[in-house]
Amino acid sequence: MNPITEARIAVVDALVASGVNAYGFTPPTLIPPLAIVQAGSPWLEPDRIGPDFAARITMRVECIVNVVDAATAITALEELVIGVLAGLPEAVLTTSVEAPAVGGTGSQGDTLQADVLITAHIKE
Numbered sequence: 001m002n003p004i005t006e007a008r009i010a011v012v013d014a015l016v017a018s019g020v021n022a023y024g025f026t027p028p029t030l031i032p033p034l035a036i037v038q039a040g041s042p043w044l045e046p047d048r049i050g051p052d053f054a055a056r057i058t059m060r061v062e063c064i065v066n067v068v069d070a071a072t073a074i075t076a077l078e079e080l081v082i083g084v085l086a087g088l089p090e091a092v093l094t095t096s097v098e099a100p101a102v103g104g105t106g107s108q109g110d111t112l113q114a115d116v117l118i119t120a121h122i123k124e
Contacts, residue, residue, distance in 0.1 A: 003122040004044070007057050010089055011037050011118070015061075018087030020080070022061075032111055033080050036062045040117055047121075054123035058095075060115045067102065067110040074100065077112050084116050092120045 001009075008024045015022035015035055022035040040058030047054040061084050065076040077100055085094060098115040 003053070003055075003124050004057060007120050007122050008037050008059060011059060011061070011092060011120075014089045015084060015087045018083065020083050020087050022084075030064065030111070033063075033065045033076060035080065035084050035116075036064070038062060040119075052124070054121065056119055057122050058117065058119050060117055062113060062115050064103070064111050064113045067112050073112040077114055081114055081116060088118060089120075092118050094118050 012022045012024040015037075020035050021033060022037065024037050026036055026038075027034075038060050040060040042058055045056040045058075047056065063077060063080045063084055065073055065080055067073040081097055085097075088094065095117045098117070100112050100114045103111045103113045
């Protein structure tokens with residue numbers, strides 16, 4: 001397995017172990033609350049290329065909750081974000097948490113979302 005996939009899976013596994021409903025990809029059906037670990041920007045900042053590949057990787061943990069009403073949604077999102085921050089592996093650095101925004105799941109209705117941006121070092 002490549003180091004990029006390993007880093008993403010390590011974050012997902014740590015979140016799941018801490019009780020967060022987390023995925024390393026966008027599942028076919030979004031059933032909030034959930035967290036999706038995806039590529040961030042910049043995705044990779046290589047330190048070394050070649051046989052000793054090493055880089056800093058940025059990932060975005062998209063936290064998603066249902067919107068029943070505004071007060072319930074923001075409280076649920078805050079709890080999910082805190083759960084994500086608490087569940088991240090020690091070697092992962094949290095760089096920021098983006099402001100909440102309204103999104104949607106299509107058939108499941110509106111969602112409230114916030115991205116937790118994280119970085120880690122990877123090497124082969």
